[in-house]
Structure formats: C-alpha cells, structure tokens
Amino acid sequence: MRVDRTEAPIPFVRVVFALAVHGYTAFGAVLGFAALSAAFHQDYATTFWMLSAAFLVDATDGTLARKARVKHVAPYIDGSLLDNIVDYLTYVVVPVAVMVQPGILPAGYEWLALSVLLASAYGFSRTDAKGFVEHYFQGFPSYWNVLVFYYVVLGTRPWVNLFFLVFFVTMVFVPMRWLYPSRMEGGRSATIWLGVLWGLMSVVLIVQMPHPSPWLGWLSLFYPIYYSVGSLMYHLRSR
Numbered sequence: 169m170r171v172d173r174t175e176a177p178i179p180f181v182r183v184v185f186a187l188a189v190h191g192y193t194a195f196g197a198v199l200g201f202a203a204l205s206a207a208f209h210q211d212y213a214t215t216f217w218m219l220s221a222a223f224l225v226d227a228t229d230g231t232l233a234r235k236a237r238v239k240h241v242a243p244y245i246d247g248s249l250l251d252n253i254v255d256y257l258t259y260v261v262v263p264v265a266v267m268v269q270p271g272i273l274p275a276g277y278e279w280l281a282l283s284v285l286l287a288s289a290y291g292f293s294r295t296d297a298k299g300f301v302e303h304y305f306q307g308f309p310s311y312w313n314v315l316v317f318y319y320v321v322l323g324t325r326p327w328v329n330l331f332f333l334v335f336f337v338t339m340v341f342v343p344m345r346w347l348y349p350s351r352m353e354g355g356r357s358a359t360i361w362l363g364v365l366w367g368l369m370s371v372v373l374i375v376q377m378p379h380p381s382p383w384l385g386w387l388s389l390f391y392p393i394y395y396s397v398g399s400l401m402y403h404l405r406s407r
Contacts, residue, residue: 263312303351366391
C-alpha cells in the first residue's frame with residue numbers, strides 16, 4: 169500500500185510568527201546601534217540601558233524560537249548565525265567603543281581595546297565554543313559589556329582597566345569551561361535567581377548614572393565573582 173508522505177502546508181500565521189521571532193532577535197542590532205552611538209557621546213546611561221534591553225532580547229528569543237519551531241517553519245534563516253551577529257555587536261563592538269573613550273584606558277593605549285575585537289571574532293567562530301552534551305562556554309564568553317559596566321560604575325583607574333582587559337583577552341584562548349547559566353546541569357535555579365538580583369542592582373546603578381553609588385557597585389560584584397569562581401570549580405570538576 170502506498171503511503172502519501174507529503175507534508176501538509178505550514179499555516180501562514182505560523183510562518184509570520186516564526187519570521188517575527190527572527191525579527192525580534194534582529195531588533196537587538198538596532199538596540200546595539202543605539203548603544204554604540206551613545207557610547208561615542210559618552211552617554212553611558214543610555215549605552216547601558218540599550219545593552220540591557222538587548223540582553224533581555226537575547227535572553228528571551230530562544231524560548232520564543234522554540235515555541236515557534238523556527239527551524240521547521242523557516243529553515244532558510246539560520247537563527248544561530250543571526251544571534252551571533254547581534255551578540256558580536258552588543259557584547260563586543262559596543263563595549264570596545266566604551267573602552268576607547270578618554271579616561272577608560274591609559275592615554276596612548278586605547279588601541280589595545282581592538283584586541284577584544286580580534287579575540288572575540290576567534291571565540292565566536294569556534295565550532296567548539298559551546299558544549300552540547302554538557303552545556304558550557306569554552307574560553308571566556310565575551311562578557312565585555314559586564315567588564316566595561318564596572319569600568320564606568322566603579323571608576324577604576326585606567327591601568328587597572330588595562331590589566332583586566334589583557335587578562336580576559338588571554339582567557340578567550342584558554343580552554344577553560346565557563347558556566348552556561350540558562351542551561352546548567354546543576355545549580356541553575358540559584359544561578360538564575362542570583363543573576364536576577366544582580367540585574368536589579370545593575371538597573372539601580374544605571375538609574376544613578378552619571379554618579380552611581382560606589383558601595384552598591386562594589387556590592388554588586390558578588391555575582392561576577394560567584395560566576396567566575398563557579399566556572400573555575402566546574403572546569404576543575406569536569407576535568
């Protein structure tokens with residue numbers, strides 16, 4: 169007996185929904201451009217508002233994409249590639265624009281910020297940048313937006329900023345496993361809720377710009393420290 173395996177046509181409304189989800193992801197590039205423009209005007213409050221909005225898009229578009237089944241409904245658009253393009257703008261290019269502003273790095277050394285563009289291009293293009301059996305990032309996962317946020321909030325000295333810049337550029341090439349908060353096998357809920365608390369503290373600091381509270385800034389470092397130490401422990405345990 170012959171079986172007709174012809175698939176039923178995909179309803180138009182589902183196609184529109186899938187394309188809208190891709191459009192939602194792409195909107196992160198618009199937010200990134202707004203953040204980039206603000207950075208060159210040293211309007212750091214607007215810069216970090218736009219980066220925060222872009223982060224929310226990045227944190228939610230995956231759930232929408234799975235709900236819309238975009239790989240099945242619109243297979244001709246590579247959602248992962250689109251996401252990487254937007255992420256490179258918001259997590260790398262915009263932070264570098266902040267780094268080259270006067271007073272962030274030592275005078276005459278601003279050009280070293282360009283090493284971030286090169287290192288992160290390498291990191292983004294690696295096929296093993298993410299673990300897919302165990303979910304993790306390999307090499308420093310380009311959280312340059314967090315680094316420059318603390319440059320601005322804490323008002324750290326240019327030579328201190330340069331030290332951390334060089335350190336994390338180096339860590340891009342070190343095959344250390346970093347936590348993937350939203351897809352951790354253990355401790356995911358605690359990590360996410362601590363991240364939410366950190367996010368709320370960060371919002372308060374952005375509201376307070378250009379004169380954010382120093383004590384709140386230092387206190388909010390609890391989460392980057394938690395993430396870094398947790399990543400090191402995870403790496404050592406997995407090895």
